[in-house]
Amino acid sequence: MNAKTSKRLNMKERYRIMTRDLGWEPSYQRYEDIFPQEGFEGIKITDWDQWEDPFRLTMDNYWKFQAEKERKLYAIFDAVSQNNGQMKISDPRYLNAVKLFITAVTPLEYNAYKGYARVGRQFGGVGARIACQMQSIDELRHTQTQIHAMSHYNKYFGGMHDFPHMFDRVWYLSVPKSFFEDASTAGPFEFLTAISFSFEYVLTNLLFLPFMSGAAYNGDMNTVTFGFSAQSDEARHMTLGLEIIKFILEQHEDNVPIVQQWLDKWLWRGYRLLSIVGMMMDYMLPNKVMSWAEAWTMYYEEAGGALFKELERYGIRPPKYADQTVIGKDHVSHQAWFIFYQYGHATAFNTWVPTAQEMDWLSEKYPDTFDRLYRPRFELLAEKAARGERFYNDALPQLCQVCQIPLAITEPDDDTLLSHRDTVHDGERYHFCSDGCRDIFHHEPEKYVQAWLPVHQILQGNCGGADMEKVIGDYYRIEMGEDNLDFEGSAEQRRWAAWKQAV
Amino acid sequence: MSVRANYANYRGPVRDRVENFHGNQLVYVMWERHLLFCAPLTFLADPAMTFDAFLAEVLTPALAPHPESEALDFAEAQWRLDGEAFTPRGDASLADNGIGHKSQLRLITPRLSDLADAAI
Known part of the structure; x- marks a missing residue:
């Protein structure tokens, strides 16, 4: 620290001291021993000083801003619960979108917190470390505030009571779980490309806006308020996403093919994951915001198209199979809802x-x-x-080895035939939903042979035996007749009718 | 390609090897263009079971919810096994028919009803 700073520091000085100045040159340990994960992915960094800090925010200011946002947020949560906010929603079917969010998305926020904490430790550059540290804390805050936003509904509605337990076990939650664990078990540069760039920069509007606008259109004040509180954080995260890509690409030309392969992989993985958002928009929101096809056109084809145009100067082309996502936009939401409808006895929400x-x-x-x-x-x-x-389908579906979604999506050039690919690796056969997922497997087979596929785990006897009612009830903790099945005739529908009569 | 890992010769357990299924194996069946079933189905089966027994005891009950299941005649059906045309021998075991662990069978039936218009 500079000892002569008796007066208040100016902004620039203060920023330098609170960020870059926190680093030092190692004198008695080797760089590779301090940052053992920085090199193995093949990414070449020639000068960390070229990193442009995306946030321009120091830790002390960060705490001040975030605390202010929290005060406003919790004041609204209090008001919502004191005014029986659960009765202000458009239709009790809406709450199923919230159940999907708390079980599928909130645990991803928690995994993001862990992921940024880990990779932030692994970069030699101070700027990248600070950015990851702040994002890590943001993600923890989002986890907590989402839980608090939704805990009010948990008092009145089913399906939300055991979300972390369900995230680790329930068949459809293995889709978001395996997506994130794929990123978390990658090296630090791939993690940032996957989560900061492909997910947060390219695809986040397709996750966040549908849920938050859906909440606004359906009278869910808590989720809307959380969304506003997270918005400025998300803006920072997107800036980090763009910075990491540009930084890696500018550092060395050898980085370009590596990054290209990651972009191909993570656009495809993100697209598959977002099928559940598509069905949420088209089927679960009683008051619709826009269709999934419209959202994909606006946020991916138009905004993403412009972005990839901008990256062309680095030698990057649009992600492989992006054309298939454009064909698929007219199908995936229907096909996804159809999966959940017929396996609606094994879901922690109602279907209809x-x-x-x-x-x-x-x-x-x-x-x-x-x-x-x-x-x-x-x-x-x-x-x-x-x-x-x-109709409840009592037979178990065949799953994709990579995205873990049932093979319920049709061929890009034949929409009455289910898309299926397979390969034999080391004498063992593996199945995929698409060329995209098959390519991902072929690139790193040693990783995906280990996939914990829920259907196969049930059939190996690892989920509480062969009785599906026990798997659903005891292993998943989905309460039969209370959390699951059709909305028509559900406990939720009965309770709602009784409450409405009472007011 | 091979995984880039932080140490040499990275390998993980093959989670679904046949040994983990206690003497049984997995068989997948896709009834082509019958999308009332959202995806192909996964079955646990004894590799010593005959193909006829597999149809009668395993596949038929699973397909029962489909309105066309009553009109379905396996004698009129065509099959594909792991992407190749396949003529099953009903009295031979799954193993002797070449249906291995994690093989996928495709069932292809002639038009059975108007549901075919929407590939239901």
């Missing part, structure tokens, strides 16, 4: 056939696909349900 009015909205938003392929399916299911034969 869309109402006639909702189906008309889907026809309008999906003129090329809904009436031809998906409406007839839902009409058949509605008929079955009306006869008292609500």
